[in-house]
Amino acid sequence: MDIRPARPADSGQIAAIWYEGWRDGHLGHVPDALLPYRTHESFVERAAGRIADTAVGVVDDEVAGFVMVVDDEVKQVYVSARHRGTGSAGALLAEAERLVAAHGHDRAWLAVATGNVRARRFYERQGWTANGEFDYPAYTDEGPIHVRCLRYEKPVNSSF
Numbered sequence: 001m002d003i004r005p006a007r008p009a010d011s012g013q014i015a016a017i018w019y020e021g022w023r024d025g026h027l028g029h030v031p032d033a034l035l036p037y038r039t040h041e042s043f044v045e046r047a048a049g050r051i052a053d054t055a056v057g058v059v060d061d062e063v064a065g066f067v068m069v070v071d072d073e074v075k076q077v078y079v080s081a082r083h084r085g086t087g088s089a090g091a092l093l094a095e096a097e098r099l100v101a102a103h104g105h106d107r108a109w110l111a112v113a114t115g116n117v118r119a120r121r122f123y124e125r126q127g128w129t130a131n132g133e134f135d136y137p138a139y140t141d142e143g144p145i146h147v148r149c150l151r152y153e154k155p156v157n158s159s160f
């Protein structure tokens with residue numbers, strides 16, 4: 001898998017992985033009130049608007065997964081269903097950690113829905129540590145909907 005900055009032409013594939021993966025990781029773990037806002041179209045719009053914050057993993061000319069990083073926050077880590085369990089996710093998360101460090105931070109953080117245990121186990125295997133629960137304001141057009149989340153953190157090397 002090659003990892004590179006996302007390009008506008010990737011946004012359709014990113015949106016498809018994001019939509020399916022969001023449902024895999026979040027249905028049953030977020031308030032039902034959020035579901036009408038998380039349509040496929042909503043992910044198409046959000047993916048296109050966040051290309052500058054996105055790195056993609058590419059296998060055989062197809063996007064296999066992506067991460068989004070803003071400042072010291074790893075905002076999204078998603079791998080398509082057929083690339084799960086292959087190590088792709090770990091490579092993408094390592095790239096996200098590198099980007100946080102490159103932004104000048106020595107500690108990265110991310111939020112994960114408390115019920116998303118597969119993702120939590122994945123982060124813990126990658127050396128991340130849970131550091132308390134909080135309500136994450138999930139964006140919608142009509143204001144935030146709060147999702148119970150865990151904050152995970154990991155020191156990153158900012159010396160380069």
Ligand SMILES: CC(C)(COP(=O)(O)OP(=O)(O)OC[C@H]1O[C@@H](n2cnc3c(N)ncnc32)[C@H](O)[C@@H]1OP(=O)(O)O)[C@@H](O)C(=O)NCCC(=O)NCCS
Nearest residue numbers: 021024025077078079081084085086089112118119121122
């Ligand atoms: C979270 C995610 C990036 C981790 O990537 P991954 O490749 O699945 O990571 P791992 O290889 O460490 O596998 C994680 C678990 O999923 C299991 N798994 C592997 N391949 C799978 C597949 N094709 N389908 C379902 N589960 C799979 C693994 O056995 C492992 O289970 P375990 O924790 O009980 O041992 C990925 O599962 C994903 O994209 N999930 C949906 C989106 C999401 O929730 N993102 C995080 C938001 S905070």
